[in-house]
Amino acid sequence: MERNEAAVSQPISDREIPRRAGDPGLATALGRYAAGATPPDDPLEAGRVRQALRERTAHVYGAERAETLDPLADAAAVAGRLALAGAVAEETAAGRPLPRLALAEIRPALQRASIEGAVLETDELGALHGFLSAAAEVEACAAEAENPRLAEFLGGFARPEELVRHLDRIMDPAGGIRDQASAELAAARSGVRQARDRVRGHLEQRAQSSALRSLLQDTRVTLRQGRYVLPVKAESQGRVKGVVHAASGSGETVFMEPLDAVSLNNALEKAESEALRAEYQVRVLATRAVARAREEMEGAVGFLGLLDLLQAGERLRADLGGTIPELADGPEFALEAVAHPLLVLEHGQEGVVPTDLALGGDDHCLVVSGPNTGGKTVLLKTVGLAHWMAYCGLPVAGRGRVGRFSDLWAVIGDQQSLAADLSTFSAQLVRLKGVLEGLDEHRLVLIDELGSGTNPGEGSALGVAVLERLRQAGAVALVSTHLDRLKHYAVRSPGVINAALSFDVERLAPTYQVEWAQAGRSQALEIAERLGLPDDLLEAAREALGEETQEVERLLAERDRLLAEANRERDEATAARQRAEAAEREARALRERLAAEREEAFGxxxxxxxxxxxxxxxxxxxxxxxxxxxxxxxxxxxxxxxxxxxxxxxxxxxxxxxxxxxxxxxxxxxxxxxxxxxxxxxxxxxxxxxxxxxxxxxxxxxxxxxxxxxxxxxxxxxxxxxxxxxxxxxxxxxxxxxxxxxxxxxxxxxxxxxxxxxxxxxxxxxxxxxxxxxxxxxxxxxxxxxxxxxxxxxxxxxxxxxxxxxxxxxxxxxxxxxxxxxx
Incomplete structure (x- = not known):
């Protein structure tokens, strides 16, 4: 069962999420995002994920599921949905994909059928019949599925048998009503065919007669205003006794019903009226059958919508190169080679740098620093979307385990509002207030640029206080910042660790690589120098920084140089070890091959x-x-x-x-x-x-x-x-x-x-x-x-x-x- 989420600023307790003893449940404070929405209404851009999922659905029922997708209500529901998604992936990988059904919209017809006195039209009955015929593939798939969980899931679907039999009897594959739908309809339609043959035969005979042939444009019998007529030349109209029903656009032809054909056309109209009355009775009975099966049909609509959503999720997984994540037992996560799903969809799997990230337990707060455009915000969104997608039963762009959190708060983007008289900093404070209320170890918190938008000293002090509150509560938190005081806090505080997103100053480009236990530098002056700003201006900026700040920056730069050198040596040693191992494997393979050849020769x-x-x-x-x-x-x-x-x-x-x-x-x-x-x-x-x-x-x-x-x-x-x-x-x-x-x-x-x-x-x-x-x-x-x-x-x-x-x-x-x- 899925549920609607409240607005971003609402605490989880206001939504009355059912929670079992010892199980915090799963929820989110991110709200229901409209497709295409942008921060602050959708800080994680989950709406774009919904849109990507919608584009991979096959029919309107799956599309609506994708558009309104929200995290499931509790851990059991999430675990079950993820297991089901894994079963779909397994069957697809084994060459047994689920059928991609093209289903028409039938819900208006179901609603009309329940109105007393309403009678469904033939096209509505045809749509219902087509829906049930296509759904038969699901029943066949249930019998062939080898994955037990998927077989059980598909086995829970059943079409309403009475309605299926009724519509199979009266409807043809093209969506029309069969002649054999009732004895009265069969007799009436037979009478229509006979009456039509009589009037057409009479007019065809008249058209070939010597008295009329010269007066006609051609001898074809046509239909105008529901009556069969002959095409008479306009100048010969007075020489033919009959009724004019229409004229050609050029005015050279008039379509006349000869007087001797009037009675035959009247007989045809009467026969057609009888057939319509018989068909109406068939539609009345069919409408009643639909009304009786409405509840089952609505259940089928819901089931097929969910099935289409699962298939769309599998197609999304293939495009992401992702996996179905595991659900951890507690508030901790460990993700490997995880990437931002929207970036993967935009740039391809090879165009995005993935990362490994794990938090929870002893180390549960991460302070992320580094230069602008270095990927800090993307990293926070990546973690948030991985959990949001997993809680919705979707694959993630990576592999590993997501945490079991009662709620997730994302303070990302500029939330200033002229209407609410909120500046950037004030809006962040409003969001932080919601984060801190009811804070415990079951909350996942993502805060971008903590302490920004105000005086750096005061912003740093506030940021340290917020981090300390998060640490004491045991919440799992990712916080990005440029403020040195927050980086220093992470160094001396147990449970808090630093991570830096590296930046290549020579290329003026971020590498998007996460460097653990390091505090990132903003690199502002180095980037300015590379971009060609005047030397005297840069020198003045360095003097303004002060000697102490410059010394810290120098030490950080020296640390980065030593770490980079150590990393290079480590990589070289690793490469040498790998080469040695490869050579040993080749030598062992050669020895084994020679031994086999020797044994064969000796044999x-x-x-x-x-x-x-x-x-x-x-x-x-x-x-x-x-x-x-x-x-x-x-x-x-x-x-x-x-x-x-x-x-x-x-x-x-x-x-x-x-x-x-x-x-x-x-x-x-x-x-x-x-x-x-x-x-x-x-x-x-x-x-x-x-x-x-x-x-x-x-x-x-x-x-x-x-x-x-x-x-x-x-x-x-x-x-x-x-x-x-x-x-x-x-x-x-x-x-x-x-x-x-x-x-x-x-x-x-x-x-x-x-x-x-x-x-x-x-x-x-x-x-x-x-x-x-x-x-x-x-x-x-x-x-x-x-x-x-x-x-x-x-x-x-x-x-x-x-x-x-x-x-x-x-x-x-x-x-x-x-x-x-x-x-």
Missing amino acids: KVEAEWQQTLEGARREVREIIRHLKESGNTAAADEALARLDQQFRRQAPTEQAEPAIVEEGPKVAVGDRGRLAPFRKAGEVVAVDHDRGEVEMDLGGKRVRGDLANFQRTEAAAPRPEEPAPEPAGGGTSGRGPALPESTRLDLRGQRRDEALATLQHFLDNAYGAGLGQVTVLHGKGTGVLAEAVQQALTDDPRVARFGHARPEEGGAGVTEVEFKKGG
């Missing part, structure tokens, strides 16, 4: 290596099979040597990481690194340099491979080199397999491919060393590894038999393998 090499291994295993099995069949060990040795050379050429080499030790002593026990094709790093537990083999511990699992495939990442402390083990077994081959360290192989914890590679290497060594039986631990788990081991053993021609161990030795988690004799 491809590993896949190729696995394919090579699988092919080699198949060839070894084939060699063993031929060896058993033919006993030709020389051919077998030759084939094995050929495979050995192939493996040494094709062995994958992983790209070295930065930590890899590329130079140094031979690989020794204790060294750490990787053994291709295994990607996991581990520790060397045995090494045979003569045979070019290495054995590693990979997280508790031991594997053996070619020393050429080992890459060291960390060298161990030097150890005495152990003698290489003697070859086991006989044969003519010059490269016999190395003895396995154990007849037991533990594959638990390894991936399937890695486990199968380890198993094949273990079986090669065990079979070549002449072992008769070995044990493979694979665990039970999901059974995948056990199944893979059993399949590999089934395919290996060297294996005579295999099976699970006894339960006390591991059962199904252990497989015992027995080789064929003669290996």
